[in-house]
Amino acid sequence: MSLVAGAFELHNSATPDTSMTTAMPGGQDVQGASEGPPKPGIPQQQHRPGRIYSANPLLQQSRSVTAELLSLLPSREVAALLVDTYFDRVHWFMLIFHQQDFRMKWQLMYDASVDSTPGRNLNPGPVSTFLMVIAIALQYSGSHRQQILQKHNVDPTAMKENILSVIRSKLLDIVASQSIEAVQTCVLLGTYYLYHGSPNLAWPVCGCGLRVAQALRLHRRLPITSPLSPESQQLIETRKRCWWAIYEIETFCSISYGYPHGIVDADCNVELLDPLATSQGQSPASYNEVHMCPATLLSYKYLMSKLSVFLKDALTELYGIGCHKASDQKDRSLSARFENLLQKVRRLDGRLERWKAEIPGPLCFDRFSRASYASVEEIDRDIGASGPKFETHVYQLQALALALAYDNAKILIHRPLMAYREKLSHNHTPAALPHPSNNSSHLALTACRNAAMSTSHVGESPIFSLAAETYAAAYISIHTFTAGVLLCVLSSIESLTPESQESKLGLRRILSMQAKLKSESPCTLSAQGLDILERLTRLVMEKELKDLLGQGSDASLQSRRTEPGVQENWEASQQGQLDAQLGQIMEPTHEQIMPETLEDTDVSQALFDLDQALFNSDSQMPIDPIFSDPNGPSNVFTQEQAWIWGMEDPVEFNQEW
Template sequence: MPPFEAASLLVDTYFDRAHWFMLIFQQDDFRQRWPKLYPRHSGRPGDYTNAAFLSTFLVVIAIGIHYVGPHRQSLLVRHGVDSSLKDRILSCVRAKLLDVMSLGSLEAAQTCVLLGTYYLYHGSPRLAWPVCGCGLRIAQALHLHRRLRPSESPDFRQQYETRKRCWWAIYEIETFSAVVYGYPHSIWNADCDVEPLDPSAKLQAMQSPRTPSEPRARKTTLLSYKCLMSELSVVTNEALGELYRTKTFPGEQGKPSRPRRDLQDTLQAVAKYNSHLQQWQAKLPLELQWDRISDQANYSTPEEIDSDIGATGPRFESHIYQLQAMALMLAYENAMILTHRPLLSYKLRSSTEPEALPASSDRADQPRPNPFVSSIEACRTAALRMASIQSSPVLKLVAETYAVTFVSIHTFTAGVTLGILCSMDPLNQQSSASKLALQNVMEIQETLKSRSVVAEQGLDILQRLTKLVMQRELDVLLGKAKRTTTQSGSPSRSSSQGLSDELQGLSGDVASQVPTSGGLATLNRGASSALPGPDDIFYINDPAMTDALLDFDQALLSYAPQPLGEHEETAENPILWPPTLDGFPILEQTWLWDLDNDPFFNADLGN
């Protein structure tokens, strides 16, 4: 272990740079416990009996080493500590991880989550997921996912909140891994009855909410972020299971819950989760609303933060709210793209007039509800909003925190979305704004790449995708490629509830069964004589989306590393350094746009 003074600095750095994002344990409790590991400063023999807490402490200071700035680095050098200590600590913890896990304690679960998230946010998702999975199994064995009966013990409230923090941190990481990398979600919501986190846990008079929908305490605290992120993770988990069939637990009949969904069900599910997400956003307190604080920064430079060791007080608290608001906004907009992605591959067409109602219709001047166009605009709006953080002074500050890869991952999703939408129709009115936003996303990745390997790889792929988008635009301008247009003019989420209403209106208007034949799904509009008959309206594959996905696939193929020859060896030993096996984690982040996941690409059209 490092000298006490160096350890104190690294613990402060962890709480300055990472704790606001993880909140896996209570700061006061950790600060009281860790000095007992140093006998000279605790006045008693070193407490090494709790090996699990020792491992948690070691991962904490390893994370602290990773995020020290120049000023703190110079202080560490004075104490005889250099950056190589981080690698030695991580190697030691990895070597003893099975022993730690065998303890089956709360601290063992915390160690797995901290170590797993370190790998997750530093380019090794394949290593991170099983490590976090071990933490999940320990947590379930400890019944962290179950509600505890109230006890008269004076420590009950604090112990219960600590258990809940660990559980919801695990839940959030499971959901994040499923969203970003397409990994199966291993938590069944119906098996969990643990209460939501209490943002005012330190106020003994306050009562913890019993369900996520129950109003929480009005006062915003630093824990409010974790409560909101946990609620968003629950909604996202449910959307993943229903829209992407990622659930692996048994269904009602004892079979995997992975039914093939028809388009009618998908329309209704997208409308439902779009509404759930909007309801979640409406609950954000003022301090965590990104649009309110995006142009503010309580510190002018990362160096200023680096000098503010163990920061406290209103200024630092406001700074943390700004970072948390950015993270919440990015997670929300990413969830919006995730929700609407299944509809992007479809197109609503009429056999008589492809894009409008018949002229004889009494409603010919009113656009037909089109959920597919609405979903395109929902994804575009989400991506534009994520790209807008490029102009915020908070961006350069978040680059020095544990959330840097979280930000780069979500903005990479925004960049891919913008590139694909531009490629679908490079000459439409929205493409100009989308291309400017794509440039902003690449600037974001450029800003973050010195701190995140994911940002460096994402920048490379986005540059390749942009070249293909511009080439497609040039081909269309020169007449070398046929232009495939997409209808525009859908209402934006920021101005009204029109998107949700439009989706609900159409999905509720069609028949309960949407028969398919020859790849076309016939839409039954019911009794409305103003609309074309059921034989005139079709849901069909949108060829523009297929072409755009092929462009993106080409960008990935040109980036993907070539397999090694029989006699070639990697420069690093994969046994000693597992990240070698995860050298290109960015490729796994693109599962959402994989042609294999496209509903038409592998569709069985014979049914």
């Protein structure tokens, strides 16, 4: 269709209207020049902020959809309150809009809807995006703001459900507009479903957003032909914000469910976001460079986008997610496969530490820092918050989210090593044995435990209570749930040890955090996570009681502790030496004797026991297997990221699947 447009231009003739090309891929693009004056420095075919339909068979339908969406708009006073609520509670976590630009555009939309015939603007994208902002804000309006809404005769629950129902029913019409606003709508609707009890809807909705984003070439860098105007520069930054929001969601869903990632990095050359938001659409640092700059509101989004790229690589290298290459892993010995895995974990751990080093001071989490606001009620009354107090509050929220993301990444990359353990031969003399702290399976357990324990301490921070009523509440719940499952596993395989006691103390803090999220956040995920963790905790305590009474049937743990050098390994768990030790085990000296690698049946048995206990529970909470194949493996954990606790070799399993 680009050739068609070029041919008509060559002959100085008007291109055909889109009614002649609607059935052809790219047929809508031949009239790109009719969408408005070109933006300086950006080729016109790349600029499609919101498509305006020409006369075609969909004209009347588009007019009807837009008119129906416009009919859902609340009064201007209510809209102003809800826009403020969105930017107070949600924007710091999503950052897909330029705040000033959004505030100006919604006012213009109200002016247009009043002064003109409803539905005249046939692109439903901007209206649907604004309605999603309104719906999410209704979810996070506190008691003070709800009282204001009631004075305007607004039922927050009814209005929210009505908006969501209409947008869901009209989603295909919205994405058909292929506009940036359509991508934003999918981001908002998909994350809402992901964080509020309908995760199975989130995946396809976010997939729609990804496909529209790719159709708009948001994943590609725009060619710059001349100096950019402020409007063009803002357009480029908006495109980048939308793309990286999609990338983060795609990665998060891939981690949550073990689904293949839908983005091929080799196809993408768009830059990371500019934390300073001062350059002309160009990130000041490439992906592999360490970018140190003062903290800004965009620093958080830059760091999370960069972490998403890292996590996508970890999913591919460690779990085989999205890896289509044939592997010779099965033809290699267990020790060789273990060494290969160990190298990958070491490399990824180094990348994660370099990412952490980029976090600026104000975004480094400190659980002892005082919160800017004394209570949620104080925040609720600060409508349209701004200034140093609110800025500090936002930085603390973002620091909490970054800390959880870091700990979660640690668990993700070290968890595969827990499937192995190293057995030392009894004919080795003590002098010839490797240093106890160099046991790699012990290091994996230590790294995972330390990450989970770090997560358990997050609830001690005053900012945690304030974060429970933000859009990040479910995000926090997912990460604390993962840490809780890990501590249950560790408590089970380390029964009656000091480490088990430490893990149970961390688990108690996790349960307290989940209970607080359940009582204060509007999402249902926290309630389900708390229920599952409580049931797992009961199982762990029952197993420990049996071991205490000498009734346990699993003797493998005792044999593990009687192996030469392993008892000392179990007691060496100093976090300060962990990273150095992980590097040392990759370069053994000639005097060191590397142990034999075995599958860790203790971990497998613990996971199997936990899985069976949940599956055989009398609880009526619906728990569907992740895999529906009756002949294939199943895992009754339905909470996000629980798939990583499957007993099979992750890489082998995904290749077979």
